[in-house]
Amino acid sequence: MNRLHKSYTVIVFAGILYAIALKYFILPSKVILTGTEGIATALSYYFESFNLFIVLYVIFQALLLVFAFARISRVFALRSLVVVGTVVLTLLILPEQSFARPEPQNERIILVIFGGLLAGVAKALAFKNRGSTGDEDIIGAYYATKHLKPVGSIAVIASVGSTAFGLIVDFLKNGEFESVVNTLMYTCIYIFVSTETLNDLYHKFKITMLAIITRQRDAIGQAISDSSSHRTYSAHPITGGRSGDSYYVVRTIITQEELPPMITSIQAIDPDCFYYYHDVEGVSSQYYITPIG
Numbered sequence: 312m313n314r315l316h317k318s319y320t321v322i323v324f325a326g327i328l329y330a331i332a333l334k335y336f337i338l339p340s341k342v343i344l345t346g347t348e349g350i351a352t353a354l355s356y357y358f359e360s361f362n363l364f365i366v367l368y369v370i371f372q373a374l375l376l377v378f379a380f381a382r383i384s385r386v387f388a389l390r391s392l393v394v395v396g397t398v399v400l401t402l403l404i405l406p407e408q409s410f411a412r413p414e415p416q417n418e419r420i421i422l423v424i425f426g427g428l429l430a431g432v433a434k435a436l437a438f439k440n441r442g443s444t445g446d447e448d449i450i451g452a453y454y455a456t457k458h459l460k461p462v463g464s465i466a467v468i469a470s471v472g473s474t475a476f477g478l479i480v481d482f483l484k485n486g487e488f489e490s491v492v493n494t495l496m497y498t499c500i501y502i503f504v505s506t507e508t509l510n511d512l513y514h515k516f517k518i519t520m521l522a523i524i525t526r527q528r529d530a531i532g533q534a535i536s537d538s539s540s541h542r543t544y545s546a547h548p549i550t551g552g553r554s555g556d557s558y559y560v561v562r563t564i565i566t567q568e569e570l571p572p573m574i575t576s577i578q579a580i581d582p583d584c585f586y587y588y589h590d591v592e593g594v595s596s597q598y599y600i601t602p603i604g
Contacts, residue, residue, distance in 0.1 A: 542569070
């Protein structure tokens with residue numbers, strides 16, 4: 312299987328996984344999804360219609376895919392379309408099945424947590440293969456590129472409007488303040504779990520500082536350039552506190568996605584070097600990250 316076929320196989324699997332999370336865990340738990348999906352879920356809960364969710368989901372995703380095609384990239388939009396299409400088709404053919412009872416006094420918290428984990432994994436798989444599960448992930452990809460923020464952080468912002476809408480609809484349907492608070496609590500848990508899972512698995516927009524202490528300054532610098540052609544580095548001479556020997560500290564700022572292959576390249580050049588890395592914040596917006604698509 313070549314790389315292209317493998318990539319499309321993974322994004323189809325991501326769509327199936329996301330559909331399973333929606334149908335068997337998220338929708339039965341009655342939480343409000345983020346972005347336009349949240350509007351679709353809130354209205355489907357109000358009218359008690361799964362088909363309404365499907366119709367609204369398709370409409371909203373079609374609009375966002377047009378935005379992805381125009382403002383992000385053709386490849387990203389096409390692969391996101393494959394994921395969204397897989398989600399819709401899988402939702403329609405999956406059999407009805409209950410894995411847990413969604414009432415608050417029973418296993419609703421398990422549905423929410425496990426659904427959030429599955430959704431986060433599905434989103435990460437899609438992103439890693441230059442696509443997305445649609446909705447706020449498309450907006451997240453756009454703003455992550457502009458502002459160098461993890462894509463999952465956009466979901467938190469997108470959830471504000473959709474959650475408020477969902478809570479209003481919940482109150483109109485049930486007329487109980489306790490129901491609104493209950494829905495809010497479980498929705499917050501879902502958003503946190505899915506967002507953290509995505510950010511933990513997808514590192515493209517997480518920035519880190521890699522420092523290497525070595526005697527082979529030029530060779531290490533060349534290894535950095537060979538590993539990532541658009542990255543540069545700085546080198547500073549230092550003296551060992553105990554040995555008095557001369558070394559160089561070579562530093563470079565890279566993404567966590569670039570980190571593993573770069574460390575492998577550096578160790579191949581200088582197996583005896585000492586290196587460390589740590590996350591950094593506030594990197595200039597001029598910092599270059601390769602587009603998702």
